[in-house]
């Protein structure tokens with residue numbers, strides 16, 4: 470895949486560093502990392518000496534990911550244990566179309582704060598910024614640097630759900646950008662859709678609401694539903710080879726049952742996949758919540 474102008478720009482942008490410090494639970498780190506995420510930029514490798522900025526969490530926990538069936542290390546806040554946010558080109562790249570779309574003197578609503586990358590790479594276009602960030606640690610580590618750069622901007626320490634339910638929501642923002650979940654896992658779709666329904670009240674006429682990783686969540690759901698279709702034959706022939714399948718995949722079990730008694734003709738399967746996707750979107754399927 471050839472490099473695009475977006476990729477080049479993402480590499481060229483230098484977001485000013487958030488100073489290294491720790492809150493006891495989290496720390497901001499700066500380090501050089503050889504060839505970070507090369508697979509995201511097919512064809513061109515990053516330099517050996519990429520500057521890496523990130524926030525790491527301390528503490529431990531276990532998270533069973535029902536999608537991949539993998540146990541992951543998480544911290545006390547429900548975050549993946551390794552570096553959890555970073556200011557790498559991989560993170561900057563998808564934000565660039567949003568920056569370009571902003572009007573001069575624009576207004577941004579963002580949740581959560583993270584390293585504040587979006588407002589900082591769009592600062593030349595932004596007049597007002599309002600951030601809602603749940604973690605006091607992230608706020609204390611990151612916001613002082615941003616506030617010193619842009620005095621008029623505001624960050625509130627609050628849970629996004631509480632904010633969306635209890636604050637007065639005014640339709641004044643040119644861009645509403647929500648990024649509070651850790652991955653494009655479709656188990657987050659019900660939460661994403663809930664957020665969408667509330668957060669659109671913040672959008673100015675002609676404004677944009679963007680949910681990070683929404684498209685990949687839908688894509689992953691479709692892909693997995695197709696994968697389940699392939700499993701049906703094997704389940705029918707050798708159910709003993711898949712012990713506990715129903716428990717491990719509660720979200721798909723009714724779908725699998727349906728496939729097992731139906732002819733697997735393509736239009737029918739597609740139709741059912743679409744209705745499953747829709748069920749996730751309207752919250753008929755249980756999902757995960759607002760954790761990142």
Ligand SMILES: C[S@@+](CC[C@H](N)C(=O)[O-])C[C@H]1O[C@@H](n2cnc3c(N)ncnc32)[C@H](O)[C@@H]1O
Nearest residue numbers: 581583584585586587603628629648649759761
């Ligand atoms: C990946 S970062 C956001 C990065 C940010 N968009 C940027 O431009 O740098 C995710 C942030 O969401 C925050 N967060 C997670 N769940 C939240 C919630 N329910 N309400 C508010 N903030 C939340 C996390 O503490 C974290 O700071």
